[in-house]
Amino acid sequence: MGWLVNDDPLFVLPTVAVRLGLNESIFLQQLHYWLGKSTHTYDGHVWVYNTYEGWQKQFPFWSESTIRRTIVRLEKKGIVVSRYRSKLDKTKWYRIDYDVLANVMNDEEKRQNDDTNAQHEQKTVQHDASYVSTCLDGHSTMNRQTNITTDHTLQNIIQFYEQNGFGTISGYVGEKIALWVNETSEEMVLHALKVALQNGVNTWTYTEGILRNWKKNGYVTTKERRRRPVRTEMIPEWLHIDYSQYERKACSEAELEQKRRALEKRLRAAP
Template sequence: MNYIKAINAFYDHQEFNPLSSAVINLWHSLMHVNNKSRWKEEFTASMTVLCMKSNLSESSIRKARKELVEKGYITFTSRSGNQAPIYRILPLYEEMDNANDNVNENSGGKSNGNDSGKSNGNDSGKSNTLIKQNETKEKEVVERQEENPHHFYENNIGLLLPFIAEKITQWCEEMSDELVIESMKLAVESNKHFFSYSEGILKQWQQAGIRTLKAAEQAKKEHKKNKKRSLWKQGKNKALFDKLREGGWYEKRRSHRGARDDQ
């Protein structure tokens, strides 16, 4: 299974069929278990493991699992005794690739023996149109990924584990998708490739009452100004100290203080 393609297809499907945070969390947990099993077509996952990874109750997992099955994201087979169920994650991206292939096949021009030159011209025109359409679709997908906090994390920070996915979802609900993405951008710019740094920024914004991207950008500008002013003061104080030290003021003061102590 192609992990990145699977993630992209999962969120592309959600644009038309939104899922609850519990269902998203369970799907990511199953993906993580499947990753540990080295992407077997079928794998086992106990209820205990899924509860631990997703931080969901057994009843919530059963409910979320039923929704994933009904909407065609997974299949699972129960087994007797204490044996863990057998799961299979359906590769949604294959459906999307096949749909694109069918579009390409059906859009090909028909040959015309009486006027082959015109036929070739039409085929070329249709081919150019398809290329432009595909480029537009790819651009739209990239833009959607940039607008999706989970996609941004995967593309810029690292592997999206279920625990982090749930945290991102919670912060999106408390603040907004735009602010969560902006906090992760700041983390990447600072070379802090972990979500706890972004979470610290979000907590500061929350305490400061920042609720819009514009307000966050203004706070970022103010922070840069204050940092620059602080560095300037430090540099000025250091320069003054160095100047006094060069003039022997520091040694004279120490000598004077030592003489006074001797008296």
């Protein structure tokens, strides 16, 4: 494992990397490290000095232009304060304004929290608007399909449907429910939903299959379903025939051959 932590490692705080950027957080952490070892003070602050070439030796995975852009971004934020020793000297002195860093981090945290809250509120509003629109579509569709479906009926069915995990009433489902209420009753539709729920299948397709089966058996109300009709069948007339009067007549092989030839002759003569 010679590639791991044999060199002096570079540390980075994930929170700083998220709020300021990965490059900025790496450079800041390294600058903070050297400020802790520096003995150069000026205007009451500790400074360190280096050139872009010197920084590039500490960050060999970056180009000098990347290092320059990273430092400039931190300077614009006021987090890194820098100055040249002289106009002719390219060596640059650096320090960190820790108060500005704290303010920037707090402001960035507040902004990210505000963005998160705004996104959450937007999703909530979109969900509520979608829910209201879907319910209204289902409501209007059901009212168009039948005058039996009243606001009270819709409220009962929607409440049971959505509170028991069937999903949201869409326009299509609302239309199907309206048709079944018209053909049977509100009580029958609700009862079918309850039966589906008891069977562990909370889907409209399964519920409609229950209603279709009930209708096939002649149940249009729950009372009729509870009062299972006695099945009556017409006995066919042939069941009363006494076949014992007919005796089976045995035929010889010669008679069978004669009948076969007669049948073949009729078939050949047929147009």
